Amino acid sequence: MSMFQDIPVDVGIVYEGERIRKNEMYVELGGPKVKTKFELVRVKKPGEVEDGKISIVGPDLKDLEEGKTYPFGILVEVAGKELEEDLEGVIERRIHEFTNYIEGFMHLNQRYDIWCRVSKNSFKKGLNTFELVGKVMIRLYKSELPIIEKIQVTFLTDPKKVEEQYNMALKVYEARDAKARGLKDEEVDEFYGCLLCQSFAPTHVCIITPQRYSNCGAISWYDGRAAAKIDPKGPIFAIPKGECLDPWKGEYTGANKAAKEKSLGAIERVWLYTAFGYPHTSCGCFEGIAFYIPEVDGMGLIHRDFKGNAVNGLRFGTMADATAGGRQVDGFHGISIEYTRSPKFLQVDGGWHRVVWMPTDFKERVKDFIPKDVVDKIATEKDVQNIDELKEFLEKVNHPVVERWKEMGLEEEAIAEEEEEEIEAVPAAGVPVQGMPLPLPIGNFKISIKGAKINIEKLLLKKVEKKRKRR
């Protein structure tokens, strides 16, 4: 008999990648429209946990108004002889997986940034109380992680209570992250891999090292180590480092092998400390994006919570679409906020000395980790609104990228103007391009199309010459 007989909707891995669109949703819990939302796991003493207890603080699902968005918190408390605090982050990340198994319940992101929806269909079928979500979570936790001996789950929708617990959760996350700082990639023999996001991004493999935090910002190297120890066949596993092929780029034979095997050959190499060449893959739940701004040859940073347009005119969601899916996209790089605190943060690309723009909130959160000589030279949305203003700002503050412009000859009025001369037109009607990577150079980006069928009616070959404008 299925352990979910008494649940009115299906429960299974098949629902893991399910997206609930706005017009299909009954209610939205957390997400970008509300400030306070969180999920947190705490390891407690056995006497502090009532096994199987589910509490709801605030209105239950059936008492929420259809079509509305609410602050939301999920607090999971666990106890067990072998449980230690180091496992909290990993147990917490499984909330994403287990709640997504429920037909008509969508869970995105992590920690302070969760975004859930319940579908109208599932609500109609009877998924109208958090009790049911809690029951599924408890059963899955106990069957998948037997070291959890006791577990209780609390759902919060009362805005005041959510806010109180949210502030407490932020302190717990910070303490976890701080613990992982200081250890160097060179000092360990193993990295850790995580495949939890493959349901959304099939070729994504997180390579978690002490100095390159996971993309979601929820799993540190210590968390990875604890998870691999208790469940070595689970989604988080040890990666023997192997030989270091390039210490500057962060290329290791062990990481390459794991990426290739676990992406079924789609990813062959990984350079851990750069956004170009063979960057770490980007899943979909990254906390932020590092994006190249060709007009100033600098990097911008944006985090998920930033609602406005970035300096390049694009919103987080638009750039996330260009970045996500388990791909390696030159110049669009999914990252965690914690990774920006690492001394190896994009070191190949110039690290913080190449960053030219980021939202104020993001900057405030990591300010203490930005080198003093550049911190005031990084523009925010309060300083500039577009690329022209950014250029002026960078010149005024003498940002380190301005030196690069001189070296590249970009100090002249504008980036090179291209003159294109059409030299040949080849009729190519009906030529299918199939099964091979097709690199398309577009501006400063290279887009590779794989596995697509393209019919070309006419192929234009153009000679491109660069001309510089003179002052």
Ligand code: SF4
């Ligand atoms: S972003 Fe990486 S570490 Fe985080 S859940 Fe996804 S695969 Fe795992």
